[in-house]
Amino acid sequence: MDYQQLITFIMEMLGTVAFAASGAMVAVDRAMDIFGVIVLGVTTAVGGGAIRDVILGIVPPAMFRNPIYTLVATITSCVVFMILYLKKELLQGHNRETYDKIMLVMDSIGLGIFTVVGVNTGISHGYVDYMFLLVFLGTITGVGGGLLRDIMAGVPPYILVRHIYACASIVGAIVCVLLYRHFGAVASMVGASAVVVLIRYLAAHYRWNLPKLTREEEN
Amino acid sequence: MDYQQLITFIMEMLGTVAFAASGAMVAVDRAMDIFGVIVLGVTTAVGGGAIRDVILGIVPPAMFRNPIYTLVATITSCVVFMILYLKKELLQGHNRETYDKIMLVMDSIGLGIFTVVGVNTGISHGYVDYMFLLVFLGTITGVGGGLLRDIMAGVPPYILVRHIYACASIVGAIVCVLLYRHFGAVASMVGASAVVVLIRYLAAHYRWNLPKLTREEEN
Amino acid sequence: MDYQQLITFIMEMLGTVAFAASGAMVAVDRAMDIFGVIVLGVTTAVGGGAIRDVILGIVPPAMFRNPIYTLVATITSCVVFMILYLKKELLQGHNRETYDKIMLVMDSIGLGIFTVVGVNTGISHGYVDYMFLLVFLGTITGVGGGLLRDIMAGVPPYILVRHIYACASIVGAIVCVLLYRHFGAVASMVGASAVVVLIRYLAAHYRWNLPKLTREEEN
Numbered sequence: 001m002d003y004q005q006l007i008t009f010i011m012e013m014l015g016t017v018a019f020a021a022s023g024a025m026v027a028v029d030r031a032m033d034i035f036g037v038i039v040l041g042v043t044t045a046v047g048g049g050a051i052r053d054v055i056l057g058i059v060p061p062a063m064f065r066n067p068i069y070t071l072v073a074t075i076t077s078c079v080v081f082m083i084l085y086l087k088k089e090l091l092q093g094h095n096r097e098t099y100d101k102i103m104l105v106m107d108s109i110g111l112g113i114f115t116v117v118g119v120n121t122g123i124s125h126g127y128v129d130y131m132f133l134l135v136f137l138g139t140i141t142g143v144g145g146g147l148l149r150d151i152m153a154g155v156p157p158y159i160l161v162r163h164i165y166a167c168a169s170i171v172g173a174i175v176c177v178l179l180y181r182h183f184g185a186v187a188s189m190v191g192a193s194a195v196v197v198l199i200r201y202l203a204a205h206y207r208w209n210l211p212k213l214t215r216e217e218e219n
Numbered sequence: 220m221d222y223q224q225l226i227t228f229i230m231e232m233l234g235t236v237a238f239a240a241s242g243a244m245v246a247v248d249r250a251m252d253i254f255g256v257i258v259l260g261v262t263t264a265v266g267g268g269a270i271r272d273v274i275l276g277i278v279p280p281a282m283f284r285n286p287i288y289t290l291v292a293t294i295t296s297c298v299v300f301m302i303l304y305l306k307k308e309l310l311q312g313h314n315r316e317t318y319d320k321i322m323l324v325m326d327s328i329g330l331g332i333f334t335v336v337g338v339n340t341g342i343s344h345g346y347v348d349y350m351f352l353l354v355f356l357g358t359i360t361g362v363g364g365g366l367l368r369d370i371m372a373g374v375p376p377y378i379l380v381r382h383i384y385a386c387a388s389i390v391g392a393i394v395c396v397l398l399y400r401h402f403g404a405v406a407s408m409v410g411a412s413a414v415v416v417l418i419r420y421l422a423a424h425y426r427w428n429l430p431k432l433t434r435e436e437e438n
Numbered sequence: 439m440d441y442q443q444l445i446t447f448i449m450e451m452l453g454t455v456a457f458a459a460s461g462a463m464v465a466v467d468r469a470m471d472i473f474g475v476i477v478l479g480v481t482t483a484v485g486g487g488a489i490r491d492v493i494l495g496i497v498p499p500a501m502f503r504n505p506i507y508t509l510v511a512t513i514t515s516c517v518v519f520m521i522l523y524l525k526k527e528l529l530q531g532h533n534r535e536t537y538d539k540i541m542l543v544m545d546s547i548g549l550g551i552f553t554v555v556g557v558n559t560g561i562s563h564g565y566v567d568y569m570f571l572l573v574f575l576g577t578i579t580g581v582g583g584g585l586l587r588d589i590m591a592g593v594p595p596y597i598l599v600r601h602i603y604a605c606a607s608i609v610g611a612i613v614c615v616l617l618y619r620h621f622g623a624v625a626s627m628v629g630a631s632a633v634v635v636l637i638r639y640l641a642a643h644y645r646w647n648l649p650k651l652t653r654e655e656e657n
Contacts, residue, residue, distance in 0.1 A: 027598070030598075031650060032598050032599060032650060033599075033649060033650035034649050034650065035602065035603070035604060035605050036597070036598035036599060036650075037650075039597060039598060039604055040598060050493075054273055054278075054492055054493065055269075055273065055278060055279050055280065055283060056278060056279055057276070057278030057279070057495070059492075059493060059494060059495030060493050060494055060495070060565075060571055060575075061493065064493060064570075064571050064574050064575070065568060065570075065571055066570075067570040070570075070574075085649065127279075130284060132283075132284075132285075132286040132289070133279055133283050133284055136283050136289075137279075137283070147371070151370060151371070151589060152585070152589070152595055152598060153598070154373075154592075154594055156373055157371055159255070159258060160246070160249075160251050160255035160258060160259060160371060160372070161251060161252075161255060164254065165254070166254060166258055167254050211252060211253050211300075211304065212250060212251060212252035212253065212255075212256075273492055273497075274488075274492065274497060274498050274499065274502060275497060275498055276495070276497030276498070346498075349503060351502075351503075351504075351505040351508075352498055352502050352503055355502050355508075356498075356502070366590070370589060370590070373592075375592055376590055378474070378477060379465070379468075379470050379474035379477060379478060379590060379591070380470060380471075380474060383473065384473070385473060385477050386473050430471065430472050430523065431469060431470060431471035431472065431474075431475075
């Protein structure tokens with residue numbers, strides 16, 4: 001395992017932990033039992049990558065052959081469950097705000113990291129010149145897990161209703177491809193995931209909103 | 220690009236525009252912002268074909284390598300959004316009826332065209348004698364995009380609740396295979412998609428309903 | 439077709455009937471028409487296996503090439519619809535309890551059988567030494583159909599909210615692999631599916647519940 005593989009592995013682990021935590025938090029919030037929490041945590045963590053691998057024809061997908069991702073996601077989900085079980089007050093009142101903030105951070109980190117991991121998987125399979133395919137792979141890897149999480153939990157998908165969600169992923173994927181072509185893999189991964197997290201953070205903090213038609217506006 | 224390829228390409232473009240418009244309309248109706256509208260429009264337009272390609276082992280699927288479909292779907296979604304943004308009254312009162320009618324037409328055209336495109340993709344990959352597989356491919360390509368749209372938007376899937384939806388697609392796929400065997404590709408594509416649109420239109424117009432058990436009937 | 443293939447085939451047919459019936463029952467309960475009932479029955483019956491085949495790179499998936507599974511699922515769905523159409527009182531009052539019990543039995547049998555079928559598909563494709571992959575394949579084949587059913591019907595997925603659902607499937611898959619290694623294919627299939635059904639039955643009967651955080655507990 002050389003330097004670049006090590007960076008990739010560390011980032012994948014970080015993304016797995018972040019997305020598993022976001023999935024587990026949604027599950028706890030929906031009053032699921034410990035098993036539902038684990039299933040949703042694991043699905044959120046490995047779902048996007050599984051979709052990407054199937055699209056690229058990498059079968060069986062990496063996460064089905066290598067248990068490490070599922071194991072890490074399972075442990076993360078259990079830890080989240082235990083913390084919230086022991087500290088129920090974290091879900092209520094003004095702690096709720098802190099909860100929402102942690103959820104946002106976890107989801108942003110997962111989105112950023114998996115976007116660049118998706119792009120890099122495409123590059124390492126020889127599609128370095130297919131800008132459009134790479135951006136699609138990055139976006140699907142980034143948003144796929146969260147989308148499955150929201151569909152399974154029966155909540156309106158983040159990607160469709162929240163601030164500039166897929167937008168951050170798409171911009172990050174483009175930045176990732178450009179950085180890769182000029183500065184190599186490591187710079188592209190670290191730089192582009194930072195860009196995604198930054199865009200999402202700024203969007204949430206300054207309440208950037210894209211135009212939309214609301215019922216209220218109509219009346 | 221010969222004559223047949225041209226016809227196929229024109230039909231795919233028409234289907235993409237029609238399905239993207241239907242996805243964008245559902246998204247606007249659910250008060251999503253411009254980005255959610257684009258995501259739902261694109262998903263509706265390319266989703267069914269992506270599922271079909273994965274099932275046939277065509278990886279990466281055509282729409283991930285060729286940006287034209289996504290580009291056309293994105294532009295269509297933006298146009299729909301802008302029209303409804305400038306003319307909010309289209310969503311209300313008795314205009315609502317016109318809106319529903321346009322939605323039905325778009326969805327029917329998309330269903331018809333993608334059904335025959337699905338069958339033809341199967342035929343061109345050498346499965347011309349597998350009637351059952353071809354019909355399944357046609358139906359999945361036809362209903363897949365709309366199904367993803369409805370699941371993501373959190374509305375009850377059209378395919379499960381509306382007039383003879385999947386039924387039209389299945390009949391169209393069978394007609395398509397039969398026409399192909401006797402009259403060639405172009406006749407089968409044009410003829411079979413017309414059959415699908417016709418069945419759906421007649422079903423909606425005459426309120427054809429299949430038997431079902433309702434709560435009302437029970438009491 | 440030798441002895442082992444015959445057993446596999448019989449079990450697949452049983453699982454198909456059980457899952458199709460569960461899908462059709464959910465569809466009837468959601469007031470869908472006959473076509474929605476068939477679509478949901480077929481999706482529940484063949485969905486898990488289709489996901490598994492795509493993950494293993496078996497394209498087109500078995501159920502798309504061989505009409506027998508879809509045919510059996512269609513017939514089962516029609517029979518369920520007709521019974522409930524003629525005997526509407528089965529959905530009401532204290533008959534409702536019997537209905538729920540039959541639903542539980544059907545869903546358990548489907549879960550048990552498809553779990554072992556999934557494991558065996560993995561083994562017969564040469565992954566006998568990949569314990570983790572086999573368990574994942576078994577679980578996805580087992581829960582995939584029911585998950586698609588619940589998502590399409592817009593009800594909270596069983597796998598996330600009910601008693602020890604995925605848990606039974608995972609334990610069954612592990613038992614299946616171990617039995618296969620020591621006693622061969624037939625023993626592993628029959629034994630392991632019995633284990634899954636037993637765990638689910640006991641869990642439902644004794645109301646085993648895994649720990650969870652409920653709104654009620656919080657107050």
